[in-house]
Structure formats: structure tokens, C-alpha cells
Amino acid sequence: MAFIERTLLGPGPSNPYPEATAGLAAPLLGHLDPEFIGILERTCERLRSLWGTANPLTLPLSGTGSIGMEAAFANTVRPGDVVVVAVNGLFGVRMCDVAARYGAEVVRVDHEWGRPVDVERVLAAHPSPAIVAAVHAETSTGVRSDIGALGAAVRARSDRTLLLADCVTSLGGMVMDADSWGVDIAYSGTQKCLGVAPGLAPFTFSERAWERRVAAPPVWYLDLDLLGAYVRGGAGGRAYHHTAPVALIASLDAALGRICDEGIDAVAERHRAAGARLQEGVQELGLELFAAEGHRLPQLTSVRVPDDVDSAKVREQLLSDYGIEIGAGAGAYAASVWRIGLMGANARLDRAELLLAALGRILGRSRV
Amino acid sequence: MAFIERTLLGPGPSNPYPEATAGLAAPLLGHLDPEFIGILERTCERLRSLWGTANPLTLPLSGTGSIGMEAAFANTVRPGDVVVVAVNGLFGVRMCDVAARYGAEVVRVDHEWGRPVDVERVLAAHPSPAIVAAVHAETSTGVRSDIGALGAAVRARSDRTLLLADCVTSLGGMVMDADSWGVDIAYSGTQKCLGVAPGLAPFTFSERAWERRVAAPPVWYLDLDLLGAYVRGGAGGRAYHHTAPVALIASLDAALGRICDEGIDAVAERHRAAGARLQEGVQELGLELFAAEGHRLPQLTSVRVPDDVDSAKVREQLLSDYGIEIGAGAGAYAASVWRIGLMGANARLDRAELLLAALGRILGRSRV
Known part of the structure; x- marks a missing residue:
């Protein structure tokens, strides 16, 4: 197998x-x-x-x-x-x-x-x-x-x-x-x-x-x-x-x-730090966050898909080229939002950087 | 761990x-x-x-x-x-x-x-x-x-x-x-x-x-x-x-x-053979089967607990001395029936013989 x-x-x-x-x-x-x-x-x-x-x-x-x-x-x-x-x-x-x-x-x-x-x-x-x-x-x-x-x-x-x-x-x-x-x-x-x-x-x-x-x-x-x-x-x-x-x-x-063992305070801080870096990096790529500022979850980041970008195609390319799964938006936002989770074992800075690098390559955007 | x-x-x-x-x-x-x-x-x-x-x-x-x-x-x-x-x-x-x-x-x-x-x-x-x-x-x-x-x-x-x-x-x-x-x-x-x-x-x-x-x-x-x-x-x-x-x-x-891959016919035959041996062996130990003859499942054998035997104690001893789990009876038969499964990966002759040997030792009965 x-x-x-x-x-x-x-x-x-x-x-x-x-x-x-x-x-x-x-x-x-x-x-x-x-x-x-x-x-x-x-x-x-x-x-x-x-x-x-x-x-x-x-x-x-x-x-x-x-x-x-x-x-x-x-x-x-x-x-x-x-x-x-x-x-x-x-x-x-x-x-x-x-x-x-x-x-x-x-x-x-x-x-x-x-x-x-x-x-x-x-x-x-x-x-x-x-x-x-x-x-x-x-x-x-x-x-x-x-x-x-x-x-x-x-x-x-x-x-x-x-x-x-x-x-x-x-x-x-x-x-x-x-x-x-x-x-x-x-x-x-x-x-x-x-x-x-x-x-x-x-x-x-x-x-x-x-x-x-x-x-x-x-x-x-x-x-x-x-x-x-x-x-x-x-x-x-x-x-x-x-x-x-x-x-x-x-x-x-x-x-x-x-x-x-790690301690829930340390685990929460790990989620916070990884999510903060991802949300910062997403904006460096010129993308816009969906959730209202001050109320964003670090463990789940919602990103507005730019108007000229095929949302599903990017997700497919992340999966096929990099083995990375991200989510579509929910309900009416299926095609206009991406959802990116950094949860549990994935609440790590390296996961945030990996996703930013792969997404940047696919979108042909470098960080500003 | x-x-x-x-x-x-x-x-x-x-x-x-x-x-x-x-x-x-x-x-x-x-x-x-x-x-x-x-x-x-x-x-x-x-x-x-x-x-x-x-x-x-x-x-x-x-x-x-x-x-x-x-x-x-x-x-x-x-x-x-x-x-x-x-x-x-x-x-x-x-x-x-x-x-x-x-x-x-x-x-x-x-x-x-x-x-x-x-x-x-x-x-x-x-x-x-x-x-x-x-x-x-x-x-x-x-x-x-x-x-x-x-x-x-x-x-x-x-x-x-x-x-x-x-x-x-x-x-x-x-x-x-x-x-x-x-x-x-x-x-x-x-x-x-x-x-x-x-x-x-x-x-x-x-x-x-x-x-x-x-x-x-x-x-x-x-x-x-x-x-x-x-x-x-x-x-x-x-x-x-x-x-x-x-x-x-x-x-x-x-x-x-x-x-x-094994084939459901072969798998069913494996269950049948293991269950038949177990039910034969249980009776060789002088124990009585609970389910009506001709309608017994090979994969789950119910056995009447002899009157002079503490049902729970035998199950505990099987678990502690041999690492073997069997079930109590259900409902009104909790103390008077044992349930022994030979299912799936356990539908094997060696499992049947192991259980018969351990049960025989605990009950102090040899097969007749």
C-alpha cells in the first residue's frame, strides 16, 4: 500500500x-x-x-x-x-x-x-x-x-x-x-x-x-x-x-x-504566533483577510480570493504540486474565500512559511 | 507509553x-x-x-x-x-x-x-x-x-x-x-x-x-x-x-x-471452522452451550456457566493471567452465560485452542 x-x-x-x-x-x-x-x-x-x-x-x-x-x-x-x-x-x-x-x-x-x-x-x-x-x-x-x-x-x-x-x-x-x-x-x-x-x-x-x-x-x-x-x-x-x-x-x-504536557497556555501561544505570522504574510502577498480585524482566529484564517484568480484552481495546484490542502469558503463564499487552518500539530511557524511560499509561487506574487 | x-x-x-x-x-x-x-x-x-x-x-x-x-x-x-x-x-x-x-x-x-x-x-x-x-x-x-x-x-x-x-x-x-x-x-x-x-x-x-x-x-x-x-x-x-x-x-x-482478497467464502469457512472447534472443545470440557443447536453462530459462542463457578472471577482471571477478554452474558444472563467471540482476525483455530486451554486450566477441568 x-x-x-x-x-x-x-x-x-x-x-x-x-x-x-x-x-x-x-x-x-x-x-x-x-x-x-x-x-x-x-x-x-x-x-x-x-x-x-x-x-x-x-x-x-x-x-x-x-x-x-x-x-x-x-x-x-x-x-x-x-x-x-x-x-x-x-x-x-x-x-x-x-x-x-x-x-x-x-x-x-x-x-x-x-x-x-x-x-x-x-x-x-x-x-x-x-x-x-x-x-x-x-x-x-x-x-x-x-x-x-x-x-x-x-x-x-x-x-x-x-x-x-x-x-x-x-x-x-x-x-x-x-x-x-x-x-x-x-x-x-x-x-x-x-x-x-x-x-x-x-x-x-x-x-x-x-x-x-x-x-x-x-x-x-x-x-x-x-x-x-x-x-x-x-x-x-x-x-x-x-x-x-x-x-x-x-x-x-x-x-x-x-x-x-506542553501546557495549554503554551499551546495557545503557539497557535497565536503561527496564525499571526500567516495573517501578516498573507497581507504581504497583497491579499485581503476576510474576518473583521480584532476578531480573527489565529487557528483559522479566511482570505479573500482576488477577483482575477480561479479559487478552485489554486487549491488544486496546492494539492497536486505541494501536497497542501486548504479549504474553499463556506456557503455563498465558496469561490471567493479560502480558509487556511494552522491547528493542533500544524500550529507552527514552518507551516505558515510553507503555505505562504507555495501560495506566492502559484499566484506569481512576491511579498512586499 | x-x-x-x-x-x-x-x-x-x-x-x-x-x-x-x-x-x-x-x-x-x-x-x-x-x-x-x-x-x-x-x-x-x-x-x-x-x-x-x-x-x-x-x-x-x-x-x-x-x-x-x-x-x-x-x-x-x-x-x-x-x-x-x-x-x-x-x-x-x-x-x-x-x-x-x-x-x-x-x-x-x-x-x-x-x-x-x-x-x-x-x-x-x-x-x-x-x-x-x-x-x-x-x-x-x-x-x-x-x-x-x-x-x-x-x-x-x-x-x-x-x-x-x-x-x-x-x-x-x-x-x-x-x-x-x-x-x-x-x-x-x-x-x-x-x-x-x-x-x-x-x-x-x-x-x-x-x-x-x-x-x-x-x-x-x-x-x-x-x-x-x-x-x-x-x-x-x-x-x-x-x-x-x-x-x-x-x-x-x-x-x-x-x-x-481472501474471498468471503474462505473467510466464512474460517469463521465456521474456528467456531466449530471452539464449540466442540467447550463441550469436551463438560460445559453446556446456551444457543439452540442448529442455530449457533460460529463467530459468537454462548456458554452456560456451571452453577458452582463464579462467572466474573473466571473472566477476571482470564484477563489478568492470560490477557484474554471474554464477555459476560447479556441482560438476565449476565452471571450465568459467557460469550466468546472468534471474529474477523480472531477467527482462527489457534485462538480457539488458546481459549480452551486457558479456560480448562482456570476451571481445573481437562477435556474428556
Whole structure:
């Protein structure tokens, strides 16, 4: 079997940490093996640490990042519940779709794509929603929103509203403090800043959310009562729910070990420095950044494609000539934006310089 | 990192094929990379071949085996639909739970655990159900049911009823002919006879089922319209739905390549021979088999625990002294049955002899 090597600088997956690959290929353990249960418990504890939460119900769900969004709404929305969704990109749009499937009365607060969430507008959208939902790091635009400010505003008004945050592209790449931000429900994906192959959705659920959860939600696979009985155990021990994806969890555990050893502050600084250099270099090439200044994610840079350039052709040439993958834009920006990720193991200056050099060659532009 | 090696002879996961492990650790590709799309298409084609189906909608779902069951009901059940479920073990019970969450009027046909599904009783349960569901290989008891006979009977009566078959523990270990059996919807898991780590649910859906699918089902993640747009593509190319678990799919592809090279007839014969030897040897040790004679799965052997033996203690000793995992019984049989799997890469005579030797030593029984 001939392997093909890629440098994955799109919006995810990114190249895994070497520790994650070693964990993935390690001898397989059974999902009820005491050794595996130890790995699972450590994984949950490390996820709590990265998120800055004490939530007992913090675990990797058995699906890709999107299943985290599904689990969030499936376990909290009752038909007729008002859910305010801050939409400033594709994943906000998706939240509206998912929440509506569970019967939510969705109040959608649209923002211009590329701009962060406006806390005042979100708050003004409805006086007493059951849930306020927003995306921390919009993978579709490269924009960071201030979840702490949103949480403080929501909490100041009422204790009845749950705050839901999409952290797919932030967890493992930024310092987070979910509990003091007032986040009740959050999820992520392994294939972005966590530096693991796709297939798991880290998930956390506060005690406040637990008290108001939906009993026997429509989706058996994501029923938190049943999942909790396996992950947390109980008086009668751990109850089998479904076979956990043991290899992916061992891989996530290994990557989290690497991140914790390096220290989340150092990892975040590594993401910041690599992203800053990339964004500087992109502008040196005479290209324009898409996301609003002051709200740009270092781990995901969105670039406006010049009018005279064929967006897809450049991506194809990066892939064929240099083995580098970058992403198209999302939605209406498919042909007019590129998305470049420097996430997890790829949050490095050499990756930034490599991409700038290859892109400069293809565009026939030198840095000014 | 010190690795722990286990011989996984429980009801799954089993030790992966070496080809599957190599595929899992291969350099990661993006989910939209043309090279990966080639791997995905080949995987779907090989799944069709193993299942004996021409269904265009045949794909690995992004979750463990149970998500296949969820997708099956989520995309076919409308509130009030009559679903007849043949229950002869834990997974039949689970089908009733899952179908009911989507609003099905469940007609449950209970069988004694350890016995195969009785086609006449299932047929007599309701004159015109929307769906008849049964488990091909009951992982909880080690029993095979005749899905071909059930399909013929269902089809002979009406063209309006869909046949749903749980193939979690059969696909990759037995010769199957889903299309001529009349199966409309089937799912499996990768961690049993397919010899891959857990995390994917192979799934197939007939054109007849497609015509009667639920539009915009409650579960966004499992919406076959959206999944199909990525897996099958369309006039506008492939639409992104969620990030496919690329490493697991590459691993499944490698295992399927191995199975197809060996030939499914030869693979099935390997399972048959290993299971036959194990079941013979277990009886030589003076132990009794649980599943009804003539309906025993070779890949999963259920054994009655002798009255004077502590079931859990024996399993613990197998694990600690020999690194061998076997399973407890399911449900009410937790303490009175052992489940021993010889699946996928473990469907070998040496594994059967190893288990018999270790079990004989622990029980202090020699073969007679």
C-alpha cells in the first residue's frame, strides 16, 4: 500500500499529533476493560481541564463534531421552547436547522458573515429564551466571538436560560474558562486544534442543564441518561450502552496528554504566533483577510480570493504540486474565500512559511 | 507509553486485522480530498459486495454499530407506523426502544432467548406492518436467525412492508445475500467480523426504502438526504455534511480489501471452522452451550456457566493471567452465560485452542 502524505491546512481535519497517531494504532482494548476505563476517565478529566469546567458530565461522544450539536439540542429542547441562535456563519445556520428538528421555536439573529456575535442584539431578540446558542470560533469565517461576554449578559438577566457554545474549532487551541463564562452546554471535534483524527465529539453538560434535560430524548444513541450510566458509572457499576470507539479515545487521550504536557497556555501561544505570522504574510502577498480585524482566529484564517484568480484552481495546484490542502469558503463564499487552518500539530511557524511560499509561487506574487 | 496487549475474544471489539491497523495509522487525508473520495467509493462498493446488494445508498455511518439502528428507524418511522419487532435477545429489545422513540406503534414478538426467530409468529403478529425488524446474528445470545426465510414470507404477503435486519455480528463473517433475501434496510458494526476498531456503522438502504423514507427526519446527523449528497454526490458535486471519520474509513477499506482478497467464502469457512472447534472443545470440557443447536453462530459462542463457578472471577482471571477478554452474558444472563467471540482476525483455530486451554486450566477441568 503506497501512502499519500498531505499537509492538511484546511478547516480540518488537520494532521494529528504524532502522539495521537501512536495512540490510534496501539493494541486495541475492550470498552469494558479496566485499563480502557482508566484511559476514558483520564480523557474526561483532561477535557474538563481544557474547557475550564468541573462538569461531571464531560465526555467524548461517539461521532464527529456535528454529533455534539445534535446531542446538545436533542437533550435540551422540548417542542415549543424558544431557542435564540446567533448566526454569523454556516454553523449558526446549522444550529437553527438542528434545533428546529426538535421542535424549537427558533429566533435567529443574523449577523454579517465575518463579524463577531453582537451580545446586545442577541439579548434583545427575546426576553426569556430557554436556550441562547452561539459559535465560539466560526469555522466557516475564521471569526472569534466573545462567549464570556455573552454568558455574563445572559446570566445577569436570568438564571432560567441555558447557554450553548459551539467550540468545534476552539477547544485545544485557545485558553477557555467555560464555567466562569457561564457556559452550560458545549461541544467540540477532535480533528481541529485537538490534533486527532475525526470521529469524536468532546461534550460537556452542566448540572443546571442536567436538571432541565429532556427525559428519554428522541435519539436513543445520544440519550445522556444512558451515556452517563456508562461513562460515569453508578451504584451498580457501568452499564453498557454502545461500544465506545476505543481506538479514537486512546488517540484523543494521547493528544490531550501531549497538550497538557506542553501546557495549554503554551499551546495557545503557539497557535497565536503561527496564525499571526500567516495573517501578516498573507497581507504581504497583497491579499485581503476576510474576518473583521480584532476578531480573527489565529487557528483559522479566511482570505479573500482576488477577483482575477480561479479559487478552485489554486487549491488544486496546492494539492497536486505541494501536497497542501486548504479549504474553499463556506456557503455563498465558496469561490471567493479560502480558509487556511494552522491547528493542533500544524500550529507552527514552518507551516505558515510553507503555505505562504507555495501560495506566492502559484499566484506569481512576491511579498512586499 | 507502555502498551497492553489483549486477545479480544468477547462479543466485540475483536483484534483488528493487521491491514486495518495499518490503514488506521496511515497519513491522514482530508474528507474532500480526491484520493479519500476514491477510498470511500471503494469502501462502499466492497460493502455492497459483502452484503450481496446493489443498493446505491450503501455507506459507513459515522458512529458505532448502534447508530446504524438509530439511522434505520429515524429515516423510516412516522408516528403511528406499525413496526413488528422479533425479539430473541438484547438487540431486539433495543430495537423496540429505538422505534418507539420515533413514534412507532411497536408490536413486539418475544421469543425465548437462545432460540431463533419464528417466521410464522412474526408474520402472524400484524397483517400489514410498515416494517418488520429482526436480528440476523444476536450478539447477546449467539443465535442465528434465517433472514432469507423471513424476507421471503414478508415479501410473499405484501410489497408494502419493509424488512430491516440487524447485521452487526454477521457482516464480514458469513456469506450474505441481502437483495435476494428481500432485505430493505441493514446495518452492521466494524468491531466484530469486519476486524476493524469500533466507530463506524456500515449501512445499506434499498430503493424501495428510499421511496418511502421520512423527509427531514428528527435527527439531522443521520438525515439520509444530506448524507447521500456527500457520499453519492450529485449534479453539483459532493455537498459537505459532516467531516467523515477518514482514518476509520481508511481502516475499514483496508480490512475489506483483505477480506475480498481472501474471498468471503474462505473467510466464512474460517469463521465456521474456528467456531466449530471452539464449540466442540467447550463441550469436551463438560460445559453446556446456551444457543439452540442448529442455530449457533460460529463467530459468537454462548456458554452456560456451571452453577458452582463464579462467572466474573473466571473472566477476571482470564484477563489478568492470560490477557484474554471474554464477555459476560447479556441482560438476565449476565452471571450465568459467557460469550466468546472468534471474529474477523480472531477467527482462527489457534485462538480457539488458546481459549480452551486457558479456560480448562482456570476451571481445573481437562477435556474428556
